[in-house]
Amino acid sequence: MKLYNTLSREKEDFKPLKGKEVSVYYCGMTLQESPHIGHIRAALTSDILHRYLKxxxxxxxxxxxxxxIDDKVIVKAEEEGKDYREIAAYFENEYRDVIGRLNILEPAFYPRATQHIEEIIKLVQKLEKKKFAYQKDGDVFxxxxKFKDYGKLSGKKVKDLRSGSRIKVNKNKEDPLDFVLWKKAKPSEPAWFSPWGKGRPGWHIECSAMANYYLGDTIDIHGGGSDLIFPHHENEIAQSETATGKPFAKxxxxxxxxxxxxxxxxxxxLNFVPIRDLLGEFDPNVVRLYILQAHYRNPIDYNTEMLKQAASGWEKIVNFLNISKGAGGKLFSNLIEDFEGKMNEDLGTPGAVALAFDIVNEGLKADKKEIGSFRETLSFILGNLGFDFGKEKQELSPAIEEIVRLRNDLRDEGDYGTADRIRAVLEKSGIFIQDNSQGSIWRLK
RNA sequence: GGCGGCAUAGCCAAGUGGAAAGGCAACGGUCUGCAAAACCGUUAUCCCCCGGUUCGAAUCCGGGUGCCGCCUCCA
Structure with a gap:
């Protein structure tokens, strides 16, 4: 598989450091607000990477x-008049709820910064010992x-950075470029005891500490949104590589x-659309389709129209799966190879999605012998892209099928009025009936 | 000012040297008790612009233009 590496700005062949094991650290969110579709795009990208590596x-x-824990969480807590832990827990729950509904695979762990204060303090001490960190009035920077590779990820040069041009520089800094590792707490703020007094971690240090704690000195893949490249990931590199003397992520x-x-x-x-609201309107598969139709390294413009288009596309897929329900067959290995070809090229989900639609089109034209194979191949591909279409409530089947039979008796008798009313009633309860010359098929909507 | 990304039909989007995938939308037709689905056909003589390389470029090279992101918390 080829993966675009921000560090080299090239697609590179992916190979783990160690045999078949791959360590991946993904920056999740700061628990200060409801997760929005942008966060979900990042989560879906990590999910695709996760699934395809597997x-x-x-x-x-x-x-x-x-x-x-960070400034924004504290501000939010103050605004709401609540403890920061309550705020963080609330948004974490919301995040995990929507992630589950979107069928995003769980990571091995979801560590929180506050669970690793000890590791964070040790890491800062290490940096201090190496003379890459200094303390001033309870803040540590x-x-x-001093870190000669600074800028290697973002392509920035220290001399070109316009630090402080848009925000005030902390007066304790020796250099405007320096960033905070440990932040002195104001009396009202949550704080932990440390060698530098009561305080809390700076923004970037927790990721270095946790990545190291769970995955070791050098990890295979580190991911996140492009807005994290600078300064967040650049700073993580500076901290981690200074501390360990080894490359942080490959x-x-x-x-x-x-x-x-x-x-x-x-x-x-203030222009974000909480994903929870969106999921009230659209099926999680539609949201997934919408995101995966674009390549993860291209910007997407959000608007409802595009989600509606994705919804129509998803309908087409579901319709085929319903028409072919019960048919089985062998996977078409050439199509699976096509799928792998697309995905091996830097997770080419748009191509893989297009392939899925090709298969639907082929499948709709296929004869009875082959339709099952198209169905199986499609299911295989969609399943590996994380779509979740298997939740047919089969226990309803006998009752619905009996109603459908009775309704078709009415149609045979020419009582279309009653038949149409039944169809309308069923549709209101989410059971969608399609009639054709051979009878009727149904599905849950 | 610096760094990075992107530019393909009404919208979304593949393709990266050899006859412009796919989805949505639209229009016409077939099928159908109706609805839906499905099927057939139509919708970019052309891939932001200008040069160059080549038998041949949307694809490579040079130069522009535009949009977005980052340089401040951000997925």
């Missing part, structure tokens, strides 16, 4: 973190200029942003 036979050790994978009306969807711009 598909290729790798044993994937995936860690997705939650940042449950990382000396960016591959850096970043998904592009999801925009709304040409602007990035984000909390600060």
């Amino acid at each position: 598909y290729l036979g790798y044993e994937v050790n995936l860690i997705v973190n939650f940042t449950d 990382f000396s960016v200029r 591959f850096w994978v970043h998904n592009e942003m999801l925009n709304i009306k040409g602007e990035k969807m984000s909390k600060s711009l």
Whole structure:
């Protein structure tokens, strides 16, 4: 498989450091607000990577973190008049709820920053000992200029950075580029005891500490949204590589942003659509289709029209699966190879999705002998892309089938009025009936 | 100002040197008690612009233009 590596800005052949094991660290979200579709795009990207690595036979050790303590969480807690832990737990639950509904595979762990304060403190001490960190008034900073590789991920040069041009620089910093590792707490703020007094971790340090704790000094893949490249991931590299003296991650994978009306969807711009709201309107498979139809490294523009288009497309797939229900057959190995060909090329989900539609089209034209094979092949591909279409409530089947039979008796007798009313009533309860010359088929909607 | 990404039909989107995939939408037709589905046909002489390389370029090279992201918390 080829994967685009932000570090080299090239697609590279993916090979794990160690045999068949792959360690993946993904930056999850800061628990300060409801997850929106942009977060979900990142989560779906990690899910596709996770699933496809497994598909290729790798044993994937995936860690997705939650940042449950930082300035924004504290601000949110103050606004709401609640403890920061309550805020963090609330949004974590919401995140995990929608992730589950979207059929995103669980990582091995979802560690939280506050569970690793000890590791964080040790890491900061290590940096201090190596003279890459300094303390001032209870704050601890990382000396960016001492890390000679600084900028290697984002392609930035230290001299070109316009630090402080848009925000005030903390006066305790020796250099505006330096970033905080440990932050002194104000009396009212949540705090932990440390060698530097009471305080809390800075934003970037928790990821370095947790990645190291769970996955070791060098990990195979580190991922996240492209907006994290700088400064977050750049700073993680600086901290981790200074501490261990080894490369932090071999591959850096970043998904592009999801925009709304040409602007990035984000909390600060107040233009975000909570995924929970969206799932009230659209099937999770539709959301997945919408996201996967675009390549993860291309920006997507969000609007309802595009989701409606995805919904129509999903209908087409579901319709075929319903028409071919019960038919079985062997997988078409050439189509599976096509699927792998698309996915091996930097997770080419748009191509894989297009292939799925090709299969639907072929399947609709296929004769009875082959339709099952198209169905099986399609299911196989969709399943490996994380679509979840197996939830047919079969226990309803006998009752529904009897009603459908009775209704068809009415149709045979020419009582179309009653038959149409039954169809309308059933549709209201989510049972969708299609009539044709051979009889009727039904499915849950 | 620096760094990165993108530019293909009404919309979304593949293709990366040899006759422009696919989805949605639209229109016409077939089938159908009706609805839905399905089927057939139509919808980019052309891939942001200008040069160049080549027998041949949407695909490679050079130069522009536009949009987006990052340089500040952000997936």
